[in-house]
Amino acid sequence: MEFHRLLKAGFGRRGFLSGSSLLLTGALLGTGEEAAAAAKPAPVAAPSEPLPQEKQDKQALLDDLVTANHILQDQGVVDGYGHVSVRNPANPNHFFISRWLAPDLVTVSDIVELDYDCVPANGDTRKLYSERWIHAEIYRVRPDVQSIVHTHAPTVVLMGTINEPLLPIYHMGGFIGTGLPTFDIRKSFGNTNMLINNAAKGKALAETLGKSPAALMRGHGGVTVGYNIMHSVGRSVYLKINAEMHLQAGNKKIETLNPEEAHLAEEGNQEFPKDWDLWARKVKKG
Numbered sequence: 001m002e003f004h005r006l007l008k009a010g011f012g013r014r015g016f017l018s019g020s021s022l023l024l025t026g027a028l029l030g031t032g033e034e035a036a037a038a039a040k041p042a043p044v045a046a047p048s049e050p051l052p053q054e055k056q057d058k059q060a061l062l063d064d065l066v067t068a069n070h071i072l073q074d075q076g077v078v079d080g081y082g083h084v085s086v087r088n089p090a091n092p093n094h095f096f097i098s099r100w101l102a103p104d105l106v107t108v109s110d111i112v113e114l115d116y117d118c119v120p121a122n123g124d125t126r127k128l129y130s131e132r133w134i135h136a137e138i139y140r141v142r143p144d145v146q147s148i149v150h151t152h153a154p155t156v157v158l159m160g161t162i163n164e165p166l167l168p169i170y171h172m173g174g175f176i177g178t179g180l181p182t183f184d185i186r187k188s189f190g191n192t193n194m195l196i197n198n199a200a201k202g203k204a205l206a207e208t209l210g211k212s213p214a215a216l217m218r219g220h221g222g223v224t225v226g227y228n229i230m231h232s233v234g235r236s237v238y239l240k241i242n243a244e245m246h247l248q249a250g251n252k253k254i255e256t257l258n259p260e261e262a263h264l265a266e267e268g269n270q271e272f273p274k275d276w277d278l279w280a281r282k283v284k285k286g
Contacts (some may be wrong), residue, residue, distance in 0.1 A: 061086060061229075062108050065096055068229050070283035071276075072149065073104035077236045082152040082221065085135040086229050087145070088113060095139055100127040116140050117199075130195055133202030134223060141206050145225040147232035152221040155243035160216035166246060167256040173242035174257060174265025175213045175235055182216040183208040194220045214239055234272030237279075 056064070065086050072078045085097035094113050098106040113121040116139065118132045135148050159166045160182050168176040185192055188204045196202050205223070209215040213235060214224040224239055226232030246254065257265060 056089070058090070059108075061089070062096060062111050064229050065098075065111060066106055066108055067280050067283065068147075068149075068233050069098060069103040069106040071233055071279040072151075072236065073102075074283050075237045075240070075279060077149065077151045077153050077233075077240055078103045079152055082150050083129055083131070083135075084147065084149045084229070084233065086147045087139055089146075092143070094121055095135055097129065097132060097135060099124070100129050130197040133199055134196045134205060137199060137202030137206040138209060138223070138225060141203075142209075142211075142225065144227065146227050147225070147229045149224045149232045149236040150221060151224065151236050151240065153236075153240040153243070155247055156216065156222045156240055157220065158247060159243045160218045160220070160222065164246075166216065166243060167254075168262045168265070169242055169245045169249075169254060169256055171257070171261075171265035172238045172269060174262045174267075174269060176239070176242060177213075177262045177266070178259050180214050180216055180222075181208050181210065181212055182218055184218045185220075186218075228271065230271050230273065230276045233279075234269070234275055237275070238269075238272075 065084065068084045068086075072082065072084060080102040082103060083097060084103070085095045088094040088096060094115050096111050096113055098110045099112050101110055112124045112126065112128065114128075114132060114136065115121060116136045118128065118136050120128075131150060134150050138145060138148055165179040166176060167179055168174050183205050185194060185196075185201065185204075189201060192201075196205055205215070205217070209223065209225070213226075214222060216222045222236075222239060224232050224235035226235055
């Protein structure tokens, strides 16, 4: 498609600048002033709106998923573990996710397509993440969710263990609202290795998440969801930053956003577009 051709040509993920060629009519103009005016560049159009995820072609979507993996590692949301997925807009009962691999090493050839039973759509036999059930079971019960991040950020892990509510400290954490639920695997499954490695555990996590934008996971990390890749990735980064701020404050009293402030702030942070541009540019330079 035309948009993807422009991406290949190097115009960038988030839009491109368009303009008109100069009208070279100096020979027809009677004065030097008119010639100079004609030589001025035509006005440059503002950057176009990003193409909605559901209208991207498959290759562009997978390219974004690879970029998301690299951003998450660069921003400290994941390390060698953790993962990000995106629902397949052409088949909403399927999702794309990397095979078993450290996020920073993921390429397009590593992406697999899974159904809700975590079965590869094309018979791919490569090793998969044991926690792919996080994604399958959330997608199964949340048709509004189009992308999911499972974070291992240390500060998010810590917030899931200290029995203190994580509230939005500044406007970029507005999505946290009045607090996030915490999933404690021990309450439902006793002593385990803490991994969401089957459908029952994935379902229990999805039930704890409910309609929330994110959830903490005791002794493990957390999840963020969004209506596209940029949304879930942006939330995962600011979940980490908000947790860092909370912990840095120590015992000091924190004046957090009230519920209305959090709601209004979240309305203005629906896609984190400038962040995505900045983060993507950094990892693509590397």
